[in-house]
Amino acid sequence: MTDAVSSLDATGQPRHHERYDRLLAAARSLPPLRVAIAHPCDASSIGAVFDAVELGLIDPLLVGPTAKIRSAAADLGKSLDSLVIIDAPHSQASAEAAVEQVRAGKADALMKGSLHTDELMAAVVRREGGLRTSRRISHCFVMDVPGHDRALIITDAAINIAPTLEDKVHIVQNAIDLARALGASPVRVAILSAMETVNPKVPSTLDAAALCKMADRGQIRGGILDGPLALDNAIDIGAAKIKNIASPVAGLADVLVVPDLEAGNMLAKSLTFLANADAAGIVLGARVPIILTSRADTTIARLASCAVASLVAKAQSHRVTMGEV
Template sequence: MSAHEKYDVLIAAARALPRLKVAVAHPCDESAIRGALEAAELGLIEPILVGPTAKIVAAAASCGVDISRCEIVDAPHSHAAADAAVKLVLEGKAEAVMKGSLHTDELMAAVVRRDGGLRTARRVSHCFVMDVPNHPDALIITDAAINIAPDLEAKVDIVQNAIDLCHALRQPEARVAILSAMETVNPKVPSTIEAAALCKMADRGQITGGIVDGPLALDNAIDLGAAKIKRIVSPVAGRANILVVPDLEAGNMLAKSLTFLANADAAGIVLGAKAPVILTSRADSVTTRLASCAVASLVADAARKTLAIKS
C-alpha cells in the first residue's frame, strides 16, 4: 500500500475530471514552476503562468523544464501578478488561483479585495487536507493559515467551508469535531462555549451537511479508545474527519506536529471565495503539491455541479 494512499485516491479522482484551468501567480522560482508543471504533466491542471515573462522563462530554464505549451500572462511584479491571476478568474479564463513565489498575504490581499476580488458572502478560510500515516481517513484541519482569532460568526463559515470541502472530496459523511483542551463546557474556557454554540447552530440548521460535536479534546476526537474511556457517546467522537481548531496558532501547531512528528503531508486549500485558491509551500513534497491541485479540482467540480443544479 502506498505511503500516500489517501492522496492517491484524491489524485486519481481529479485525473478523471477535465483539467482545471489554474492561474499561477508569480511562478518565478524552481519550486513554483515545477509544482505547476508536474501537476500539468499528470493531467490535473492547465496552468496559466502569470508574472514577469523574463523571470518566468529564466526560472524555467534554470531548472530545465519546458513551458512552451503554457500560456504566459505578463505582469510586472508580484502584486500585479496576484491581481492579474484574480482577474483571469473573474473573466472566466481560469477556475482557480495557485500561489507561486510570492507571500501568501500578497496573494490573499488580491483575493479578498472588496472591489475586483473574489469575495462572496462566505468568510474565506483555509483547510489543510492531511494524509496521516496509519490513520484511516484524510483529516481536514481548519483554520491554520488565514483567520487568526476567529469569532463565533467567522467559525460558522469556517465549519461550513470544511463540511463543503469534505463532500467535494467525496467523503460519505462529514464528522466535525470542534476542538478545545477539554470535552466539557467550561465558562472559563471560551473555546468550549463557542463549541457548544456551534453544535446548537448545527442542530438548528445554521450549519448544514455535517454532524457537529464539541467541545472535544484532540484525543477523544480522533481515537475511539480515548472517547470510550471518557464515556463520550457520539457519532463524531473518535471518528472525526474534520478538526476545527480554536485559533490559527493551535491549528498551525497541530498541522506542523503531524507533519514533523508523524510524517504526515498537508495539502492546502482556501475556500469561501469565488474560486479555490491553492496554497503551497516551498517545503511541500511533490505528492503534497499534486494533492493540493487535486483538492482544488474536486472543489471546482463540486461547484460546477451545484451551479448546474441551481440553474
C-alpha cells in the first residue's frame, strides 16, 4: 500500500485523489483510531480492515463469529495473529457486542462489516445500551468528484427517509461539524431544491428558507447557509452568475443538504457511476463516528471513510474537552 492511493478512471487510466490524499495524510498524523468492526465476515469487509491497518489508520477490534472471520481472512491469504477477535455468534449479536465495546471505552468508532446497515443501526439507537445523544443521527457522503476542486459533503442519503424541518436542523449541524473536522473554514452549506426561489408549493424551499433564518438566529452554528439553491447554482459559479444569484455559498458549497433520502441517494450514486466519483460514508450524531462501507466501494473510498472517522473522533474529543458538548 503506497501513501497515495489511486483507482481507475472511466478510460481505465489511474486516477489520483488529491482531496482524499489530504484526508489520509491528516489522519495518519494521528494515533490509530480504535475501531470496533461489527461482523467482518467476508473478503470485502476484512480486506478493508487490513488496508486501513497497513496505513496506520485504525487499531481494530474484530467482533463476530471467530471461525467466519478467520475464514474470510484466509481467503485473502492474511493472518489474524496480531489482531483481537471478540467472538459473537451472529450478525445481530456482533452489532450489539461492537456497540458494547464503545460503551466500555475500548473503541472510539464503529465500522460496518458484512451485516445489514439496519442491524448495526438498531444496536446503535437502542434507548437502553445504545449510543444515542441529543442529536438526531444522520449520514454524510464525503465525495471526491473528478474535476471539482473541493470534497463535497452530501447529506442525508442513507438514514433519514423524509426528514422534517427539525430533523434537518440536526442533519445540517452534523454536516457542519464534519466539514470543520475535515478542515473547511468557512463551511458553506447549500440547502438544495429544484429552484432558487421560495415557492409555497414546494416544501423543500420553505425548509431551506427556515434553516437559513435559523442559522441567522444562532440555532445552527459554525456554517454559512443559503437556500433554496438548485444544484447547478450551488456548485457552479458561472450558473449562479447567469441567474444573478448574489450569495456567499452559490458556486462554493462544501455541504449539499438534500430534501430527502431519495434525492440524496440518487445524487450520490449519479456522481459515483456517471462522474467516476468516490464516496466515503460516515454516520454522525451518535457518541462515536460510524463508518459505513459498501461492497461496491473502492479501496480509496474505504480508506477515506476510516480517515474521516479519525478526524471526526479527534474533533469530538476536542469539543468535549472544551465543554462544547
